[in-house]
Amino acid sequence: MKILVINAGSSSLKYQLIDMDSSEVMAKGLCERIGIDGKFSQTAGDREIKMDVAMPSHAEAIAQVISAITDSENGCIADLSEITAVGHRVLHGAETFKESVLVTPETMAGMEELVPFGPLHMPGNLMGIRACEKAMPGVPQVAVFDTSFHQTMDPVAFMYALPYKYYEENHIRKYGFHGTSHKYITRRTAEMLGKSSGEVNLISCHLGNGSSICAVQNGKCVDTTMGFTPLEGLIMGTRSGNLDPAAIFEIMERENLTPAQANDLLNKKSGFLGLSGVSSDMRDIDAAIAEGNTRAKLARDMLVYQVKKYIGSYLAVLGRVDAITFTAGVGENGIELRRDIVSGLEHLGIELDEKRNDTRRCEALISKDSSKVKLFVIPTNEELMIARDTREIVEAL
C-alpha cells in the first residue's frame, strides 16, 4: 500500500510517499515560499530535483508534487493510480474532530467551519485536500489533526478563566498542537526506555519554527503549552507566545490596529524576529549572537528560560518523569541550547552527558547513566504517524 502524506503549512508544503508494506520512503519533498515565488525540492532514492516553480497557492504546489513523483527520470511511480490513499495534516480539529477521519463532504464541511480557528494554516490544509481530490478522484483521503493527541487533557488544564458561555457557545479553550509529533515522541521514547507507551511519563519538547511542550502521563497528554491557537506558550520564530493580553490592547489602541492587524503582529512579526530584528531562524539568531547582537541573545535566552520553566512546572504536574525528549529543528540540532536548558536541574535528577549531547538529527540518549530522568534527542516523524492513521482508516473501509 502506497500512501502520499501531505503536511501543508501556511507558506510551505512537506510531503512523503511511503510504501507501507516495506516502510520505505519512496520520495520526500518540500514546496517553499508558496504565495511568494516558489521553491521546490524532492529526493527519491539517490535522485534529486531542485527548482524554482511559481506557486501562487497550494493548488500549484500539489500539481508540482504530482508532477515530481511521477517524473519519468527523477520520480518514483509511473502513475498516480499506484497511490492507495492520501493522508493530510490538518491543524485544527477543535471539539468536532477528536480523531483522524476519512474526508467526506460532511467532514469537509466540518473542517471549513474551523477555518477561523486556524486562519494561518487551515486554508492551505483544505486547499491541499481539494487539489488531491481533483488530481486523484475517488482515492480515499484522511485528515489527521494536530489537536487529537491533546484531547485527553482535563478541563483544569484546558479551560480559560473567561465567562463560561465562551466555552459553551464558541468552544474557546486550550486545544494544543504538534499532537502528531508529541504522539510519535511518546511512542519512540517509550520504546527507547523498553516500556509500553501506556507506562511512560515524559516531557516532550518540540522546538522548531513553531514550538510546544507536552506533559505526558501514562502515554496520554495531560497538559501542553499551545492553546486555542498555536500562538500560546513559548517564544517562537515569529510568534510571541505568552503575554498579558492587556499589552496587545494597549498597542492596538496606540496604533489604531484592527483585530486582524493585531493577530498578524503577534503571529508573524513577534518572537525571535520581532525581538532581534534579525530573523525568525535559529541559525541566523546564533550567527547574530556570535557577532555580538544582544537582542538576538536575549531572544535565545528567553527560549532557554521558558523551556526550563515549563520543564519545572510539568515535573510538578507529573510527579514521576521517566524522560525529557527534544525534537524538531531546534531541539534536534541545538546542542548548546539543550545544554543550557537542563543546566542547573541536576538536583531534580536531570544530568546531561556533554559528550553524548554532541549530536544532531539522530536518535540518542544524552543523559548520564546516573541520571534519574533520561534525556533523549529523537527526530520527529509526523509523516509516518499520518501514514499509519491513514492506512488504519482506509483498511477499515
Ligand SMILES: Nc1ncnc2c1ncn2[C@@H]1O[C@H](COP(=O)(O)OP(=O)(O)O)[C@@H](O)[C@H]1O
Ligand atoms: N543546525 C541547526 N542548528 C540550530 N537550529 C537549526 C538547525 N537546523 C535547523 N534549525 C532550526 O530549526 C527551526 C525549524 O525547525 P522545523 O522543525 O523544521 O520547523 P517547522 O516544521 O516548524 O517549519 C529553524 O529555526 C532552524 O533555524
Ligand SMILES: CC(=O)OP(=O)(O)O
Ligand atoms: C502548530 C504549528 O505551530 O505548526 P508549525 O510548527 O509547523 O508551524
Ligand SMILES: [Mg+2]
Ligand atoms: Mg513543524
